[in-house]
Amino acid sequence: MNPALRQEYLAALGLETWVMRGKSALAAAPSEFAAPVESPVAPVAPVAPVARTAEAEMSRDDSTAREAGFDWPELRARVAACTRCGLCNTRTQTVFGVGNQGAEWLIVGEAPGADEDRQGEPFVGRAGQLLNSMLRAIGLAREQVYIANVLKCRPPGNRDPAAGEAAECLPYLEQQIALLKPKIMLAVGRIASQNLLRTDVTLGRLRRQVHHFGVSRVPLVVTYHPAYLLRTPGDKRKAWEDLKFAREVCARV
Numbered sequence: 001m002n003p004a005l006r007q008e009y010l011a012a013l014g015l016e017t018w019v020m021r022g023k024s025a026l027a028a029a030p031s032e033f034a035a036p037v038e039s040p041v042a043p044v045a046p047v048a049p050v051a052r053t054a055e056a057e058m059s060r061d062d063s064t065a066r067e068a069g070f071d072w073p074e075l076r077a078r079v080a081a082c083t084r085c086g087l088c089n090t091r092t093q094t095v096f097g098v099g100n101q102g103a104e105w106l107i108v109g110e111a112p113g114a115d116e117d118r119q120g121e122p123f124v125g126r127a128g129q130l131l132n133s134m135l136r137a138i139g140l141a142r143e144q145v146y147i148a149n150v151l152k153c154r155p156p157g158n159r160d161p162a163a164g165e166a167a168e169c170l171p172y173l174e175q176q177i178a179l180l181k182p183k184i185m186l187a188v189g190r191i192a193s194q195n196l197l198r199t200d201v202t203l204g205r206l207r208r209q210v211h212h213f214g215v216s217r218v219p220l221v222v223t224y225h226p227a228y229l230l231r232t233p234g235d236k237r238k239a240w241e242d243l244k245f246a247r248e249v250c251a252r253v
């Protein structure tokens with residue numbers, strides 16, 4: 001990537017001070033943490049999933065199988081017509097997902113917000129623009145990845161998804177993953193991370209390690225939600241570390 005263009009993307013992340021290391025543009029990084037750029041992030045203790053009851057596990061397994069076997073058009077149609085939770089009563093439209101159906105990267109957020117509900121596409125508006133910049137900073141165009149949410153309908157007032165809503169909606173995402181077969185998943189934000197990993201562990205503790213999703217054990221890395229980063233720009237550097245880590249993990253798969 002053109003170095004000037006990369007600087008522009010890093011600037012959009014709030015990382016204005018950076019140096020080039022070597023010939024690769026991908027080695028560019030903020031000078032404050034230049035040393036770890038090409039080094040693996042230090043391992044931390046793996047996070048154990050939250051213990052679940054056998055009944056809950058059986059219920060989830062049944063639910064997961066619900067959408068198995070549907071192809072992309074069938075799955076999209078089922079989501080568009082879905083009334084499995086109360087969010088169908090307040091949505092403008094469902095937000096299925098967008099991107100390259102042959103993508104190696106799957107980006108998963110929490111749920112549609114007001115802009116997404118209006119436009120029918122995940123990660124639009126200011127948060128979407130920042131996500132695009134984050135992706136470009138590691139050499140990925142939005143069109144190269146697939147982007148989806150745990151929930152396909154907007155919770156009113158952007159409240160956190162209820163556990164029952166996430167449980168009803170996750171099978172759609174799980175079938176999207178089965179169809180996509182991504183090399184890596186990037187969970188953005190606490191809600192998406194906790195739902196995908198079935199844990200109550202904080203985002204801070206989930207960062208900097210490789211998790212695995214589902215029976216296919218797709219490598220999964222977590223980072224901050226762009227909407228959070230817009231409110232808390234001081235954490236953009238941590239997000240940049242997460243992105244580099246995810247890029248390293250993907251290169252090893």
Ligand code: SF4
Binds near residue numbers: 082151168
């Ligand atoms: S959030 Fe998911 S489960 Fe609930 S109505 Fe929308 S598509 Fe269906």
